Amino acid sequence: MFIKGFPQDKQITYAGMLWLLAAQLSVMSPLAFYLPVWLIPVLLISAAWRIRVMKGRTEQPGIVVIGALGFCGIAGLLASGIALVSLDMMASLLMLGFAYKAIEVIQRRDGIVVVLTGYLLVGVLFLYSQSILTAMYGVFAMTMLSGALIAIQQSAQQSIGSNLKLSAIMLLLCLPLMLVLFVFAPRFAPLWTLPLHSNHARTGISDQMTPGDIANLSQSEGLAFSVKFNRARPDQNQLYWRGMVLNYFDGNTWSQFQEELDPDVEKKTLQTSFSNIADRLDKRGEGIEYDIIYEASGQSWLFALAPVVSLQGEALYGRNFNIIAKHDVREPMMLKLISYPDSRRDVALADMLHQQALQLPPDGNAASRELAVRLFKTSSSPQDFIDSILNRYRQDAFYYTLRPPLLDPQHSIDDFLLNSKKGFCAHYAGSFVFLMRAAGIPARVVIGYQGGEWNNNGEFLAVHHYDAHAWAEVLLKNRGWVRIDPTSMVAPQRVEQNLQAAVQEEGSFLEAKIFSMTRNQWLNGVRKQLDSVQYRWRRYVLGYDTRQQAAFLKRLLGEVSVGHIAIVVGTLFTVIILIWGIVLGLFRKQPREAIEHRLYRRFCQILQKKGIKRLPSQTPQQFCRIATAQLPAFNQDITKFTETYSTLCYQPDRVSYQQQIDIMKRLLSKIRKQR
Amino acid sequence: MLNTVNQLNTALFKDIDACLNALYRVILGKEQQVQLALTAILADGHLLIEDLPGMGKTTLAYALSRVLGLNYKRVQFTSDLLPADLIGVSVYDPRTAAFSFHRGPVFSSIFLADELNRATPKAQSALLEAMEEGQVSIDGETHALPDPFFVIATQNPQTQYGTFPLPESQLDRFMFRIALGYPEPVVEREILKGNQGRAKLADIQQVLSRDSLLEIQQLVPQVKVSETLLDYVQRLIARTREDDLCDLGLSPRGALALIKGAQCWALLQGRMHALPEDIQAVFVAVAGHRLIGKQETRGEQLARHILHEVDVIGGSH
Structure with a gap:
């Protein structure tokens, strides 16, 4: 079903609609991790609505319905608790419009708007994540978008594979240009900063140490x-x-x-x-x-x-x-x-x-203080004192474990040093520093x-x-x-x-993780490979800033100057354009037409300037009749030219080829000069 | 030598003109269709006339047979028609105590299959061999059909009740398919006055002798088709085979029919060389029933579209 009032050949076909939907879904899915998830159902419902309209089951919604939908959407975004002036809000609004647009993709140009917005959203995705996986997904989304762009231009349905292949080739052709831009385009500092996502959790070490903290951290890979x-x-x-x-x-x-x-x-x-x-x-x-x-x-x-x-x-x-x-x-x-x-x-x-x-709390842990003072008195030097403490750790029944028993909060040091003797780095470092301070050593x-x-x-x-x-x-x-x-x-x-x-015997390494790649030996190898790829990505792609660029260009070009870079970039652009030309067949020699046809085409061009256009389906005789009727002054020459051409083409064995060509050339220059 | 050929040709051209004029008198205002019909016969091809009932299909077929003075039989196709009804049947003769073959109506020079598509595919298929080979086989015996042998079939549009679509293989065997269409108002007035139509059929005399017909048929392949024109034909064919337009393009048999039809058309215009006009004149009749368009486009529309699109000018020759 096509909508009345729009030219039919410019409307998006059913297949084109499905393509657009797939492309929109692939663009929006990863963003749902960062922005309101309900935007995806909005897209699905919008597209389903449009498809029902295409099948003639419902009417295209009017301006009131569309307005109400837009209002609801914005209200929903406000209710989602996104800060009003923030990147999240801007991106969410864009996504909302993107999803709603599915209702209104009727003509090709609507589809083009959707696809172009999709390209922008792929860019927005990188504001949230810059990992190599995101980049790979971005390439996939771009392929889908380009495939949709191709599909909405087709009047007859083509296979999905052929569209994807074409779009992948197009992206592949852009790859060299992308690389040149990546390497050479100047890295500007941002002109303004947007309040970026505020909901980022903090990870890593905290700025406090209560025995137990680091053990929790030890369970994170x-x-x-x-x-x-x-x-x-x-x-x-x-x-x-x-x-x-x-x-x-x-x-x-x-x-x-x-x-x-x-x-x-x-x-x-x-x-x-x-x-x-x-x-x-x-x-x-x-x-x-x-x-x-x-x-x-x-x-x-x-x-x-x-x-x-x-x-x-x-x-x-x-x-x-x-x-x-x-x-x-x-x-x-x-x-x-x-x-x-x-x-x-x-x-x-x-x-x-x-x-x-030297600071210590005024009281508590009396036994430890006493121990420190006693040992210090028997030591000849601070170094000697340190050695004797360390010896205690080594020779006494201390045990390294990630599952230490709970300690008495009032006298944690005493409890650890004299009773449990089980703990990990935080316990050892804390108790050691306590003993040092108790003996007066900073x-x-x-x-x-x-x-x-x-x-x-x-x-x-x-x-x-x-x-x-x-x-x-x-x-x-x-x-x-x-x-x-x-x-x-x-x-x-x-x-x-x-x-x-260190904890092999105990088996407590990453024990809280049910599935840990680090624990499994084979998976650990895979993880190391992935780490290595990600490291390179961070270092050479994400880390390619002004400083790195300058260093790289210096190594590449020797001396870095604007002129130098302009020459290199210009050369690279030319090479890329040449490659495009070759791949797209722009330089492929068209089989040349025979001279009489080229002369006839020139004849048509001359007459077109005089206001008579030949349709492709008009035969020389038909065109001649039309032309002579409109340009009686040229009657003789046009008729003669047409006759010569026609004879040469359709009764070639009756005439001498070269002679006829000469006649045509002469007549042509005569017609051109004549006013 | 050239002179005698020309003189001979001139005589034949006159015969052809006479033929046409005789036909024009019966079928008023349908010059184009009449010429196409005659072209198909002179080019030794079979003709399919498709139109609504009462448009003069049968009249045209009958008039053609009269003008050419050929032996003519007509069979009304119905849904219970059997192959034996067309080809004939072996009958036991008690006097000679043997089977003897009784020839069916297909043994005639012009065989008019009226409302061909009302018969079942089985009966339709009985015509396949006859149309292509000029012979029929029955009970293991092959019987040659008279020479010349033409099938003129009429069919009702497939949207009508009680029609079976003709298979593509059978459609391809018809050189041309033409439609007559409603007459012009002036012509219709003549028909209403009773100055027209079947009443006049009886007046038609034979114009072309059998010898002349065979001579013309031999002359058709001699009509010159230049390389440039073949370029144009190939552009047209190539366009029918591009997959964005057609599901089924023009077969080589169709392409041959196009060239032969154009040659014959040129002959009808009194020329011994073919022009793009000749190709254009017969293209829709040749391609209309052979092309199958995407999205249920009708073959004729498609053929007209292609004709409109493809450039007449050009080629490497």
Whole structure:
């Protein structure tokens, strides 16, 4: 059924309608993860409505119905709790219009509007997710859209496969252009920022440590960050990815500050200038250069080998030789860092900080305090005292477990050190720092990640959430802050290898996950491959910013100047256009028509300029009659020309070919010149 | 030599003109259709006339047989018609104590199959061999049909009650299909006055002798068809075979019929060479019943559309 009042040959066919619906569905499906899901039923109902109209079962809705629908849709969006001025609202409105448009796709141009909006929505999808899977899905959606665009132009139905093939070829032809644009187009900083999705959860390490927290984190196999070393990779047991320094202990929980502060305030308090760091640093040993790509965590805390001496990227130096992101990490972010782990830090520590590193709650854990004082008295030096404590961990019946018993909250340290003796890094680091402080040695808890998984395919180190770790730093005279990891006394495998090795006996590694790719050996291989692909995607595609572009262009062209780039881009464009031309057959030689036909066509062109157009179906004689009737002045020449041509074409053996051609040429120039 | 041929031709052209004029007197105002009908016969092809009842189909067929002075038999096709009713039957003769073959109506030079599509496919198929081979086989014996042998069939449009569609294979055996259409008002007035139609049929005299007819039939292939014209024909055929337009394009047999028809048409116009006009004149009659369009487009419409679209000019020759 076609709608009256619209030209029939411009209306979208039934097959075209189904194509459009499929394309719309494929565009909207992934966005439903981020935007109201009910927009998809809206699309389905709209399309079903239109199809019923096409089959003649209902009437096309009038303007009142459409208006009411639009009103309901907008009201629904407002009721969905999306902020009025936000990207989510803008995208949702676009989706709503996109879905409703299915009711009104009657003519081809409506279909084209739908397809073009679809292309835009594929772009919108990348505001929400930039993973390689999203990119692959985007290509699929584009193929579907182009297939729909092809289908709505067809009057007769073609097979689905042939349409998809054609659209895939079209996209494939665009690929070189896309690559050139990707590599060469300037990367502008955004002119404005939109309040992006507010509902992002925070992941990763929190800025507090209550024994139990890190164990929860150990049950997550998500990626925290990945590292690429520019030179040799440091030993596994040296990979302490330092995050936050926890100075304050309230008897149960370790935190950065005494009072709970807003993260922004904390950040401001902790950030410092590089000169401050440099003053407090005695740079020693060799620098380690590496690139880190941090996954989205929703937080500002970054992890690096301490101390960082040089950094490139959106980050600041922190007061405790750590680094902090300028903005919360909401999408993968890359930093280029140089660290000098052998350096000495804070050899001369300010008093205030000194006091901070000795803070203890006024009471509680009496037995532990007493133990510390007793051992310190019998030790010859602080180093000796530290060794004797560490020896206790090693020789006493301490046990590394991810399933520690609950501790008495009033005297957690006592309970752990003297009774249960079962725990993981947070317990060991916390109790160690407590003993140090009780004996008067400045110490602090450091949390971050330890180790990581080396990916041979991608030559990078993947650090997962289950690599989260806590250790201690002790201030020693003339040596500054010294890293001490009491966990390594109890479970050396944790540091030498990884968490999985440390808890192998217990079997508690990722035990909360019913299905874990990491636990299964074969799947683990697949996971590593995927990680490697994703790493490359993040590093080379998503990470291709102004800095990387400049470096890449410099390597490619030697010297980077506007003229240089213009020449290269111009050449590439020309090559691409040539390839298109060849593939599309633009340069393929058309079989040339014989000279008499070309002369006749020129004759037709000349007459057309004089206002007489020949229809393709008109024979020379018929055209001649029409032309002479309208141009009596040319009667003789036109008749003669037609006769000559006609004889040459249809009675060729009666005449001499060349002679006739000459006659035609002569007549032609005569007709052209004559006014 | 050339002269004698020309003289001979001139005589034949005169005969043809006389034929046409005789026919025009009976079938008023339908010059185009009459010419097409005569063209089909002269080109040794079979003719299918499709139209509503009462449009003069039978009159045309009968007039043709009279003008050509050929032996003529007519069979009204009905749904209970059997092949034996057409071909004949072997009958036991008690005097000679043997079977003897009694020839059916198909043994005639012009066989008029009236309302062909009212018969069942079985009866229709009895004509297949006769039309293509000029012979019939019965009881394992083959009997030759007279030469010339033409089938002129009339059929009612398929939308009418009690019709069976003709299979494509049978349709392809008809060189032309033509439709007569309603007469012009002036002509209709003449018919109403009674100056027209069957009453005049009896007046028709034989115009063409059997020898002349055979001579003309031999002359048809000699009509010159140039390479340029063949280019045009091939463009037309190629267009019928493009899948966006037709489900069933023109077969090589159809293409041959197109060329032969154009040659014969040229002859009717008194020319010994064919022009694009000749192709255009017979194209719809040749292609209309052979093409099957997408979305139930009628073959004639499709043929006209193609004719309108394809450029007459051009080609590499």
